[in-house]
Amino acid sequence: MRAALATFVLVFGLAGCRGGDSEEPPVHLIHNMDVQEKGKAYRKDTSGLFADGRVMRAPVEGTVATGSSFGNNVVVTLDQLNTDAHFEDGVDGKDNMTFPAAVKVGGEIPDTLADRGRSRYQIYCSPCHGATGDGKGTVAGLALDGGPRLTVPPPAMTDERVTGAVAGRIYAAIKNGVNNGNMPSYASQIPVEDRWAIIAYIRRDIQKQPYEGGEAIKDTGVITVASLEAGKALYKSKICFSCHSIDGSKIVGPSFKGLYGSKQPTDKGEVVADDAYLKESMLQPAAKIVTGYPPAMPQLGLTDIEVQSLTLFIASLK
Numbered sequence: 214m215r216a217a218l219a220t221f222v223l224v225f226g227l228a229g230c231r232g233g234d235s236e237e238p239p240v241h242l243i244h245n246m247d248v249q250e251k252g253k254a255y256r257k258d259t260s261g262l263f264a265d266g267r268v269m270r271a272p273v274e275g276t277v278a279t280g281s282s283f284g285n286n287v288v289v290t291l292d293q294l295n296t297d298a299h300f301e302d303g304v305d306g307k308d309n310m311t312f313p314a315a316v317k318v319g320g321e322i323p324d325t326l327a328d329r330g331r332s333r334y335q336i337y338c339s340p341c342h343g344a345t346g347d348g349k350g351t352v353a354g355l356a357l358d359g360g361p362r363l364t365v366p367p368p369a370m371t372d373e374r375v376t377g378a379v380a381g382r383i384y385a386a387i388k389n390g391v392n393n394g395n396m397p398s399y400a401s402q403i404p405v406e407d408r409w410a411i412i413a414y415i416r417r418d419i420q421k422q423p424y425e426g427g428e429a430i431k432d433t434g435v436i437t438v439a440s441l442e443a444g445k446a447l448y449k450s451k452i453c454f455s456c457h458s459i460d461g462s463k464i465v466g467p468s469f470k471g472l473y474g475s476k477q478p479t480d481k482g483e484v485v486a487d488d489a490y491l492k493e494s495m496l497q498p499a500a501k502i503v504t505g506y507p508p509a510m511p512q513l514g515l516t517d518i519e520v521q522s523l524t525l526f527i528a529s530l531k
């Protein structure tokens with residue numbers, strides 16, 4: 214009896230590990246759903262589904278998978294697969310006045326969009342632009358004291374600079390940042406649809422104005438001859454107006470009214486605001502800081518002719 218049992222164990226034991234490959238499923242008493250028909254990458258297709266008999270398929274012609282690289286090691290990102298430039302970039306040839314169709318319902322901007330934008334604004338924008346949009350967030354406070362955080366103060370959302378801006382320009386500020394990083398880009402933190410939600414919230418609850426409006430800031434183009442007219446246009450297009458008034462009132466910087474030829478107290482002593490000083494102020498804003506103001510003037514990359522035009526404009530404001 215014992216010998217018979219030993220033989221039985223030995224025979225079946227050896228048979229069980231004979232080492233060869235088998236296409237057959239292993240002996241499996243209770244199947245449940247463990248063994249079922251399926252294709253495996255390097256096996257032959259037995260289902261008849263694919264005419265060439267291969268289970269592993271090549272990508273559909275003309276498609277590129279996200280994250281894959283091709284040719285000169287260009288890795289394809291989701292951004293490059295964009296098809297809706299208005300939705301993804303806020304522009305459609307130029308800064309766009311309207312919201313993209315992708316965020317509308319039945320052609321209208323739904324209330325839920327601005328509702329969503331409220332929380333996103335409070336998380337991402339309020340530290341600088343303020344919880345109520347007054348431009349006095351906690352981080353902005355540090356900048357206005359000449360602190361290390363920001364070189365330029367953030368505008369209030371109710372400033373003409375933002376109320377007058379078309380939706381596409383506000384979108385561009387979120388996506389690309391402003392003036393070479395004076396405001397950083399929030400593209401990696403804020404998904405596309407949420408960017409539009411934030412704009413909807415700013416329009417509806419902070420600015421209390423229609424969603425779609427404003428004025429695309431006119432590109433002054435290349436100016437070849439210095440003129441007062443060109444200076445006036447540049448004052449708008451180069452956003453000087455958001456910090457310098459022309460009626461004598463103090464905003465972020467000194468007013469341009471009566472500036473030309475006047476005496477200016479600065480950290481390097483008193484100077485006369487002549488052509489040379491104005492030019493220096495525009496091209497190297499940090500060279501001399503007017504007493505009583507923060508060093509908040511951005512580097513605007515003006516050409517000589519633009520500087521001359523702006524100087525003519527400032528000189529005309531007696």
Ligand code: HEC
Nearest residue numbers: 337338341365366367368383386387391392395396399511
């Ligand atoms: C870290 C501070 C900071 C945060 C956070 C911030 N901004 Fe700004 N923002 C600025 C500063 C500074 C400027 C002014 C830059 C300049 O004038 O060079 C600015 C300018 C702007 C402008 C004016 C752009 C123009 O073209 O005139 C808009 C619009 C704007 N921000 C919207 C937003 C929105 C929306 C958010 C939230 C997603 C946001 N900002 C978050 C600092 C910030």
Ligand code: HEC
Nearest residue numbers: 451452453456465466467477494498501502503506509510
């Ligand atoms: C983000 C705000 C801001 C913008 C935008 C800005 N400035 Fe200024 N600017 C200032 C501040 C603040 C000062 C005073 C501190 C200093 O001297 O740098 C100043 C100073 C000046 C001065 C010297 C004024 C004086 O009283 O002596 C000139 C000239 C000037 N800016 C021209 C311009 C022109 C032209 C533009 C547009 C092309 C412009 N600024 C855009 C903030 C700004």
